[in-house]
Amino acid sequence: MTRMGFFTDTSVCIGCKACEVACKEWNLLPDDPPPDLLGMSYDNTGALGASTWRHVAFIEKPAPVELGMPAMGDTGGGTDEPGVQWLMSSDVCKHCTHAACLDVCPTGALFRTEFDTVVVQQDVCNGCGYCVPACPYGVIEKREDDGRAFKCTLCYDRLGSGLQPACATACPTDSIQYGELDELRERAAARVATLHDEGVAQARLYGHDPADGVGGDGAFFLLLDEPEVYGLPPDPVVTTRDLPGMWRTAAKAAVGVVAAVALAFVGGRR
């Protein structure tokens, strides 16, 4: 089947958090521990986790000097003060091409679906937690009171019925777009070109490139600043990338040792 995914265009995100709530509603996720104000602008969720599969980040920073669109402060030419920029971005599991979580899962609970997404089968997960450090984005997490690992399923239970994921359905500005990945990549490239034409030099894609360290993401983003500003790793690498090489090296070493020992015996007879 065609690979399906998300394109999250943060340049049109208004930070309404409808995606967070729709995700929790559809997936019946538990509410988070007793609420406290985090002090991270309007973000009181903090990060993706076992009970938060969409997370809207809010970043307040001085407006870039380019003064292009969008999201700038008072650029009226009437003040010398820099404007502020308020970036909002809805983060989600990246559904990597090379998914380390899946690679390390000993039970087969994590599997790749017919939509080329990565899903945990909760009835198979044994809670070993290997997937948690394996994820280069820090997405998957174990639920403390449950022991098992949870993350975004890209609404696997909706896709089969021809529905869109809950977050994409709830998004009022089409910041979250669901569709065929190839088509989404074309759409994203065109959107970046448009923004560049409008003078938004900071616009760039993240996770769209099949040549990156995870082989490209099934859920990729249009950002208006460096990935680090949004709390995203700048150059993610599938943590199991070097495993085959390491095994090959180990195998070579093993063969070498065996050969050396054998040689020693052979040599000894002489």
Next chain:
Amino acid sequence: MPGLGTSFGRGGATTFQQDLANADCIVIQGSNMAECHPVGFQWVMEAKLRGARVIHIDPRFTRTSAVAHTHVPLRAGSDIAFLGGLINYVLSNELEFREYVVAYTNAAAILREDFADTEDLDGLFSGYDPDRRHYDVSTWAYEGAEEIAPATGAGEPEQAHHGGEDHRRSARAEAYGSGGAAVAAKPKLDPSLRHPRCVYQVLKRHFARYTPELVADACGVPPGSFLEVARAITENSGRERTTAWVYSVGWTQHTVGVQYIRTASILQALLGNIGRPGGGILALRGHASIQGSTDIPTLFNLLPGYLPMPGAHEHESLDDYVAADAGKTGFWGNMRSYTVSLLKAYWGEHATEDNDYRFAHLPRLTGDHGTYKTVLNQIAGDCRGYFVVGENPAVGSANGRMQRFGLANLDWLVVRDLQLVETATFWRNGPELETGEMSTEDIGTEVFFLPAAAHTEKEGTFTNTQRLLQWRHKAVDPPGDARSELWFYYHLGRIIREKLAASTDPRDLPVQELTWDYPVSGPTAEPSAEAVLAEINGAGPDGPLSAYTELKDDGSTSCGCWIYCGVYADGHNHAANRTPGSEQSWVAPKWGWAWPANRRILYNRASADPDGKPWSERKRYVWWDAGEGKWTGADVPDFEPAKPPGFEPEENATAQDALAGVDPFIMQTDGKAWLFAPAGLADGPLPAHYEPLESPVDNPLYGQQFNPLLQTYDSEYNPHNPQGSPVYPYVATTYRLTEHHTAGGMSRFLPYLSELQPQMFCEVSPELAAERGLEHGGWATIVSERSAIEARVMVTARVRPLRVRGRVLHQIGLPYHWGGNGIAVGDPANDLLAAVLDPNVHIQESKATTCDVLAGRRPRGRALTELVDRYRRRAEGSEQ
């Protein structure tokens, strides 16, 4: 609402949200649309994708600012100065859409010689009576017009109520929801606009001092920013381009709220942006069906369809009532038909010509029965019972402490809500118990909490922000004892009627004769909402009516709300129409039903030039088809379908027959958009910048500091922060967040929403934080004459100090969602506010007040009242 009503004839948004996508420039002011109307905001984003310029003008940098091209921070309470500056920019550079202005506005009308402007009288208009704090409006009339239709409304002014006399007149103002104020004659005109007393010249003089420098001084907006906005809106208006203006409660909640909207109306009319695609003024309502709750009103001074409530001893007969209010010309000239049809809907067969259609059965106004006056009546012991339905005044209304003292002095209180909101529990956990000002044992109020069905648990309609009625099907049964409002009122009425059935007391006759026969079904005997909609639509001898033009004054038709007539045409529920957008035009006339007559852009005859041709291809919408002899286009024409552009009325014509083929504002008596309002408003025919009652600065324009007609209440429960007091040096403004719903009844009790915004906080600039030692994430105490509340501190560069009247001014942002109940709890911001109201619509000034802020949590118990008392004494001292 009267801001739009007196300007254009109807008090509803002139356009619809989807049409924003056609705008070339969108100015959002007094609204945080992305945050408070996120779903509708998709059309702003769509416009932006199509290349429109988006400007946000607001004291704070919000989620709306974050995606706008330009954010202009201004001082809360100074919008008239800013908009007046734009009007002055347009007029002094002659950038108005001249042909539109001459043809479709009252710019050419000549005013009386004895009219005096605020420029002549230092902030007052002619006719001001300082003793009664009231305007005699006769000098505001057009020259040659003998008299203005007198205002209807309450009887004798009340002593304790400063706005009493004004109120009496202004009670009429809210009645401009569908039909402008009446003027008795068509004015003399000077189409050259050169006559010194024509509206255009008067307007020009009135705003001449609203210069970019003045705007900077009053609003804290540097001239560069101001001129950027001025250029954007004028470059994006005219034949080929249109600019839309969006406002919300950031404009209405001021003592000059109606005049804010008037200022925008004048500007948009000058730019030729009314009645045209991508233009207009979009009034965003505060929440679901607020438009509906004024169309079929929950307001004390209105009947359905904006018919005014009759006044005691003023409107003895139907003839008195209609004579006083009906304009002789324009569609309001048919008011008798609307009224008789309403009376027939109420009293059916009992309403006959012989008994004045039971006009005498209608209740009469005897004074101010607005919400704040009612609370004072409760404190005074005059109001003994109270229904609170889907409201939470203990948290959501200004001056929470005063609200709770009112609640505590009742015999009975009925609260219908989804959750046990603070209004239902004030007697056991209200803040006044902690301070020792109340004790549960002493509160005699018997509280009945009745659980309400949520919107998914009942059927009916919502009337949304763009006058669109959308039918809502029931998805699930309400749980337990929860019931719909319809169920509650139907059965309450049924039981009252049963109890009164045998009464011979004539005062019970209006209840006994009421038509109260809705079919019920199911185990809970739920009344049929569709039967109610059919009654609202109205019926004649041949069944359901199709349009309000079919209404008669001879008792042969009944109609529960004339502006909704047609929603049930042919016995079909048009509110339930659901043709997908992909299967119809972008105007989507087959989705729901909009009043009036399913028109989506009002006054759309103005989208064509006087000859009936589109102003431009790019902005074509409705035009005259000479071949067919009718108006046609993308929308239902807001005009008599076969009246040609060249039509000239006969000398003594009345009602719509008196309007010419070039009069697009058909609900106005003269068919024109009113740049100058010769009638209809209590506080002036033109907007003037007045300071909020609680302002840190003096009025830079006039000696008259604040709206001379603003309503205040003398009560020990409602003291005011003295103007300019150094004790309260900061400006505070209240607002909402996406994550919560108004006073929190629908959000603070839900874990998924509470965790997103878990605590009350205040937004302050880094500069103010440094000045007051406030720490990000720490606590602050905010103090006014009414109370002191605490909030977590959010230090953010999104709030910026402004330079106003030669000094640095700090503003503090206060979301108002929190109270003591639910999952996310906190102090209510409304406890800080005073009940001080706009004279036209009695809306409180929530958006601009003064305060002080201290680091740390507020004192507990008696120490809290002691803190506030200390502030009051200091403020008094500094005043003397």
